[in-house]
Amino acid sequence: MVRRGRRAAPGPARDALHFSKLVDRAAATYHQVWWPPADQVVFDGEHLPVWDEQAGYVDPATGEVLPTWDEALDQLNSDETAEPLHVIRFGSQMDVQGVLAGTPDADQCIRYLCKYLTKSLGESLDGDDQSCRDHAARLAEAPRFEPCSPACANWLRYGIQPKGAKSGMTPGRCRGKTHKPHLRGLCLVQDVRVVHQDPREVDAILSDPQLREVIKPDVLTAVIAGRVLHFLSDEEAVKLIGALRARPAPRSLMAFSVGTSEGLPAWKVDKAVEVYTDNVGPMRLRTKREIIWLLDGCAMRPPGLVKTYAWCPSGTDDITLAARDADTPQLYAGLVGFSSRWR
Known part of the structure; x- marks a missing residue:
């Protein structure tokens, strides 16, 4: 359990909190991302929007100018049936235990955490298990065309000009950190x-x-x-x-x-x-x-x-x-x- 500190950073919560209250708070906590829908592919393969110096990105077949990011948000706000693109919640499994410092339970918890934290750090994803490598490759490929931010080039795939659009943007080639496997814990490193x-x-x-x-x-x-x-x-x-x-x-x-x-x-x-x-x-x-x-x-x-x-x-x-x-x-x-x- 953490609370907001004076440095705007998480700190340990010192107040007593009943387990049922903690469960209720976790269940009621969520975060919504209100972005335009990205479930229908409009441009793919060699059929991609082209850059126009005056208008931005346009449909190569019709010449129609793609809606800008602000226009897409305005359309989203005017749709009363719209839903958030992403909703983030806590998982259903919670294991909260009260432990007193200096007790055998506290020592056991510390040993348990140290054991599995160092075990995870010491294990390499790049091993002889080909199925593990294939699984990591699929995980790395999955978010390739997912928009990572308002400025992500992947919005062109769904018929929307990214925020601050510029020439040279291509769906699937966003340079954002979200699309880099080694920054998502999926890097096939030689060893750790x-x-x-x-x-x-x-x-x-x-x-x-x-x-x-x-x-x-x-x-x-x-x-x-x-x-x-x-x-x-x-x-x-x-x-x-x-x-x-x-x-x-x-x-x-x-x-x-x-x-x-x-x-x-x-x-x-x-x-x-x-x-x-x-x-x-x-x-x-x-x-x-x-x-x-x-x-x-x-x-x-x-x-x-x-x-x-x-x-x-x-x-x-x-x-x-x-x-x-x-x-x-x-x-x-x-x-x-x-x-x-x-x-």
Whole structure:
């Protein structure tokens, strides 16, 4: 159960809530997408709309101008029998349990979650099972002609000009993220591995069999180092980043997050360091300048080094960022490209 926090981000709900109330709320929660209907194919194959500099997309057979996105929405609003194109609801299966911290049940739940989360991360979709690969290919193909946004080129297939239509748009070739298999969890990657090693022991990490099987000089690789670098000294962090950068193929990527002390009073920094040191290990919170120094020589990708709550790599303008919660330690996050060998 989550609630909206002061940073406009989900946080744990602290209020008691009866199970029946939670079921009722889930059943009453839904989201509707009011887009024009996309169930009747108008243009397909070689019979596709053509671009006209004056009018936009037109029917090649009749010369009729296709309705614009705004005109299609106006028609939808005037139809009293219209229904939303998509309706999203919670599933019918719910398993809600109350667990108290420090009890055997809590320990069992944590072990269960860790087991299956790491199991899912460590399993590769690309195996010897051809039926699995065929199934993934079908899943990747299914949304090919589904409109993903008002600006999706697939609207031409259903006789509607996309929002902001321009020359060169073709149904089935939308460049939106929804149509990219690797962004929908369907990428047929060579392998995904989780390395369980002390990040301060760089040699142990590099010699780990799990890592050696996936990080190769001729294979693009993505390395995730979330909440790791703030448990390392400057020397250890530079050594780890350099070692990871030297192994994968050029243009490989590393995503990371680092705790920061910026904006916090000294006593809060000391308290956070004390708590983490007692429960996890020695911790060092860094400023933005110190983090950039650690990444010297790495090619930072957009949007650069930003707070995690402000992460928006797509650059979407309609995302509103709330003010930072000054009472909570923050994380800087970024994406760096390994464009050249570590020197």
